[in-house]
Each structure stands twice: as C-alpha cells, then as structure tokens.
Amino acid sequence: MGLVNFMSLINLSVDRIIIHQIFQKTSDKFTMPIKSNDYTNFAPSAMSDFEARVVQSLGVDSKAVTMKILDQNNSQDLPYLVNSCVDECNTDFIESSYQIAEKLARAQFHKSSAISGGIVVVFTGKQGHPQKRLLGILKAELHSGYEKLIDPKTGQISLKHIQELLLTPNSRLFKTVGFCENLNYDPASTDLNDKWTPLIFDSQISKADGKASAEYFYRKFAGCGYLESNARTTKQFFDVTKKFIFQLDKPSEEKYELLNALTTYLKVDKSSAVDPTDFAEKYFDIDTCDNYRNHLIDNEIPTSSFIKDIEHIQSQLKLLKYTFSNNVKLEADPEIFKKDVIVTPIKGEKDENGHIPDWTQIIVKSKLILKK
Structure with a gap:
C-alpha cells in the first residue's frame, strides 16, 4: 500500500x-x-x-x-x-x-x-x-x-x-x-x-x-x-515490563537494577528495534523469562521484535530515580547510572536489640560539588 x-x-x-x-x-x-x-x-x-x-x-x-x-x-x-x-x-x-x-x-x-x-x-x-x-x-x-x-x-x-x-x-x-x-x-x-x-x-x-x-x-x-503504531507499542512494552518488575519477588535493589536496565535498553541502546525475548534473556533467569513471556502475551504485547519509537515515553526516560526508606533520593541520567554509579546492598550496624538492618552502599565515580 x-x-x-x-x-x-x-x-x-x-x-x-x-x-x-x-x-x-x-x-x-x-x-x-x-x-x-x-x-x-x-x-x-x-x-x-x-x-x-x-x-x-x-x-x-x-x-x-x-x-x-x-x-x-x-x-x-x-x-x-x-x-x-x-x-x-x-x-x-x-x-x-x-x-x-x-x-x-x-x-x-x-x-x-x-x-x-x-x-x-x-x-x-x-x-x-x-x-x-x-x-x-x-x-x-x-x-x-x-x-x-x-x-x-x-x-x-x-x-x-x-x-x-x-x-x-x-x-x-x-x-x-x-x-x-x-x-x-x-x-x-x-x-x-x-x-x-x-x-x-x-x-x-x-x-x-x-x-x-x-x-x-x-x-x-x-x-x-x-x-498500533511503533510509539504506542513501545510505550505499552515499557509500561507492562515495569509492572512485571514491580511484581517480582526480589529485593528492591534488584528491582531497581532491572528498571535501570529497562530504561537503558530503550534510551541508551543504539538498536532501532525492541526485542522482548532478547531483553528477557539478558536480564532475567530462565524461570522469570517464561513468566515474563506469558505476562507479555496476557497483555497483548508482541514477543517478537518491533521498531523502537520512544515518542510517548521520552519524559520517563530522562532520569532514573532511587528512593530509600528514609526518603533520601538519588537521580541521574540512565547512562550516567550505568557508567558511574555502583549500588550495593550491605548489612548495617547492629542496633541495641541485636537487629542488623539492611543498608545501601552507593559509590559515585565523581567528586561532590556545591551548586547554587
């Protein structure tokens, strides 16, 4: 036509x-x-x-x-x-x-x-x-x-x-x-x-x-x-995949890593196509891959590759945000996160009740500056 x-x-x-x-x-x-x-x-x-x-x-x-x-x-x-x-x-x-x-x-x-x-x-x-x-x-x-x-x-x-x-x-x-x-x-x-x-x-x-x-x-x-335009399909893939990641029975740190991977995959990756199977194989274990594929099918998202168009999700891909339980927030461009930020879950100091809390160690490959 x-x-x-x-x-x-x-x-x-x-x-x-x-x-x-x-x-x-x-x-x-x-x-x-x-x-x-x-x-x-x-x-x-x-x-x-x-x-x-x-x-x-x-x-x-x-x-x-x-x-x-x-x-x-x-x-x-x-x-x-x-x-x-x-x-x-x-x-x-x-x-x-x-x-x-x-x-x-x-x-x-x-x-x-x-x-x-x-x-x-x-x-x-x-x-x-x-x-x-x-x-x-x-x-x-x-x-x-x-x-x-x-x-x-x-x-x-x-x-x-x-x-x-x-x-x-x-x-x-x-x-x-x-x-x-x-x-x-x-x-x-x-x-x-x-x-x-x-x-x-x-x-x-x-x-x-x-x-x-x-x-x-x-x-x-x-x-x-x-x-079904490529922009709409890309947005639906992004939304459905985010929902799947949030529902995983995994620690918050791992979920953040997966969300970071999703953002990077769509914004930073130079490929002109989105391949849901390739994404799953890169970032999920075998059992999770199967569940993810079924999740896509249930939500009528293609499991084969399609042209990438981020028109409808550009604003959501600008910054990746980490939020901690004490309301401390860390945000940066996804590409910066990928290259210059290391987030590691660690065990904290034992309190007076003998409880050892979960802490997060963040390493930023840069020096702290003061901005007015």
Whole structure:
C-alpha cells in the first residue's frame, strides 16, 4: 500500500460542502436530523479559511490520530458508504451525506449519556501531489443561544451563520474524521484499508498516548480502531515490563537494577528495534523469562521484535530515580547510572536489640560539588 502524504494535507482543495443538523437526546424517542437540500457555497476567501480549518483539524500539527478501518462489509458501515458515495453526482450525494448525518445521530442516541447536538458538515475534495480524493465529516457544536436560519425553499442552512461557526478562530471543532485516498493501491483489493486511510480528530484526544475518549465517534460511527503504531507499542512494552518488575519477588535493589536496565535498553541502546525475548534473556533467569513471556502475551504485547519509537515515553526516560526508606533520593541520567554509579546492598550496624538492618552502599565515580 502506498500512502499519500495525508498527514500534511498538502494542496488541499474542497469542492463541495453540505450541512445537516443533529440533536441532543432528550427522550427515548430518536429525533431525525434536519436535512439540507442544497450545498453551502462559500466565497473563495471563505473557502480558503474552511480548508485551513480542515488542515488545522487533521493536518500534521493537529492532534489527529491515524486509525484503521474495522467495519467495511455492510452498506451501513461508514467506510463502505464513503467508498461508494465519494464520486456520486451532487443530487445523489445529498442523500448519502444525510445518511452519514443520521448514522452519527444514531451513534450518539445509543449512548447512555446525552451528547450535544450540532451541525454535521460533510465535504469532499482532493489533496496531495498528485491529488487524491478526500471525504471528511466534521461535527461542530452550536453555540449556546445560537439559532440557525434555514431557507424554507431550498433547505439550505444560513451561510452567514455557518461562516461564523466554522471560520472564526474561537469556534470549536469537536470531532472530525477524514478518509484520505492512498497512493498506488491495488484496485482489485477488497480491503478498504488498502484504498483509504482514516484520520480522526477529537478535541479530547491526548497526544501523550494517542488515545481518543469518544469511542462512539471513532468506533460506533466511523467504524475505525487504533492503528498500533511503533510509539504506542513501545510505550505499552515499557509500561507492562515495569509492572512485571514491580511484581517480582526480589529485593528492591534488584528491582531497581532491572528498571535501570529497562530504561537503558530503550534510551541508551543504539538498536532501532525492541526485542522482548532478547531483553528477557539478558536480564532475567530462565524461570522469570517464561513468566515474563506469558505476562507479555496476557497483555497483548508482541514477543517478537518491533521498531523502537520512544515518542510517548521520552519524559520517563530522562532520569532514573532511587528512593530509600528514609526518603533520601538519588537521580541521574540512565547512562550516567550505568557508567558511574555502583549500588550495593550491605548489612548495617547492629542496633541495641541485636537487629542488623539492611543498608545501601552507593559509590559515585565523581567528586561532590556545591551548586547554587
């Protein structure tokens, strides 16, 4: 599959926009969306502003998450609908776009909590070099006390109000999904992932872990799921391995050594891949290796190698910290710990009750300096 440079959405041009309205759930009876029967026609300057907002929502500097298509076998599935309607004539596309709005409204209706209504903007266009097709769906919440005007003859939602809602810097675009056509895909393939790459923007997405909270939008409505990126897999490996080490029946000093090894393995090791089996064989005994492998499998972490990407855990790899029972703390860069710090458990001095405490001997291959 040849991916277009969709993350930049370069050379974007939107050719048609149609807008419908959906409502917040107020009872057990479903409310059908209001259907627009005509396209929204922006002036050239307004269209440029709208295209800029789309790039802001889905482009390279946004919080958009690349996902994979999961639902594509039923004519009611959004990816299937997108693939079939993207090239429809304007008359047919009005009906398909309304079907999309209704699908979003029903996805919201079946949530236990009431989700705000708003406008559903369905648009098509092209982007990239060479230009490939794009279909986008944007849900924007109406401002409090803000009423739309609908032309009774054409059913078109007031252009002035749409401009105010979509094009002003302070307007909030809550959720957007864009299906971007890939380059050089096999037209005979029956898997829509070969043809389309979905991008999901959600104002509640956390860039730290690439997770969107509105599952009803990306899963129930859009029919998409997470594409397991190398950064996400690396973070999951790090978190699951830390948990495993904490649960080991070993002295704290040994656990610290293993945590140090994990940090060093991901930050200092020059390898471009993470090999969980190699890590286990280097730092665990045979029995622990077997338990660790089962722990990875139980948590759906690959046991074979994968590309290392520490984007989501960089802050956690900056410093390694030792904390002692008397609240003394020692921290340093993992590479410094590896080269210049020796931590050894020793027995302390016998107290008046004859008890010999556990102490820790630390040797730092450097002299102590005073910093202001």
